Amino acid sequence: MGRMPSAKPASAAPFTPLDFQLVLLRRMADHNADLVEDARHTLGVSVAEMREANRRWQAMRHAPRSRGAVSRYRSILGDPESVTPRRIGDLSCEALLWPVPLWPDLRFEVLVAPGGVAWNEWLVRAPGAPGPELRSPADLTPWSCTVDEAARAFAPVRPLEGSAPTRWGLAFTAPDGPNGPTVPDGPTVPDSAPRDYVAEFTYGLLQRVAVTGPRR
Template sequence: MRYGVREFELTLMHRMRDVNAPRVERALRDLGATRAELRAAHAHWTRLAHAARAPKGLTALRSALGPPAHEGERPVGSLTCEVACWVLPSWPELEFEVLTGPGGEVWNQWFVRPGGGRPVAFADLEPWECVVADLGAGFPDATQLEGGAPHHWAADFRHDGATYRARFVYGLYQDKERVTR
């Protein structure tokens, strides 16, 4: 199996399926892909990640996705990190951003909106249409939380007197639920 952009998208969707299986099923139909192809892409990426001689980190992503659409540096505290962004066909209005620290270790990888977050209203929270920064721009008092699995993220925010928890995978909005305390 060749591992390229389509397979990488399927690998991302494999993790998104943990949180929003119906949205992933629609995407699979749109791509003409099967669940078996989704599982195979994820298994291939996992094997590459653990293979001693396979490329790692940013090199592995370049191998799968080709050259980034954008590269640069970003100060993070007292360090300067490298940033690389790719536009993926399934999410053309977003970029998949990879932040690497000194030595090339991947520190973060997630979807971002080029130019920063755009404020969203409660009604705008549609799966796969928003990123973490969008929620933060629309709900400045949102409290960001660690997710329950790798590459998962959450944020609690208030709307009409109630608290909601938005869930993200790779920084891409998946769903929300009302939080009862």
């Protein structure tokens, strides 16, 4: 009796939209392990599968003959849900949007400059989907909002360089509100006194907020 053919190696299998969602989650696990664990169970995958998806993604990105980012996303996610002209300052570009089943109200957006170069890749609110009500820093809970939503709610903000290419930060000043965080042994001042914050994002989705100064 002939030998059965061996199973196709995982590295040779197609990289799927599910794998891409695992890559997003792997990057977010550093800040929100519990949320990532819940999402992983929702997707029905193991920790090993998440790590393998991330390993394969990095290998694709850094391969000597790696395809461009836009071609890579099209090969994994298919045709974008929409392609919209966008102007940001003096730059004319196109915004390509793909659905992300794990977050139905979000889309993965790639901004493509003339010549086909992708210069920004992150999660944004889906067109027509209601955004969160961000009235105070207490509303900035993990995964609650995107970079642009936080920037609008707490303007003026100062963009900060993240610790990795997929991470961003926003520095801003705002009143605490009644449920805001506190600084131990700080001076007694009204709860509504402003203080400085930094919000950290991974792939454009909020991960955590830190207080960077005492109440004023």
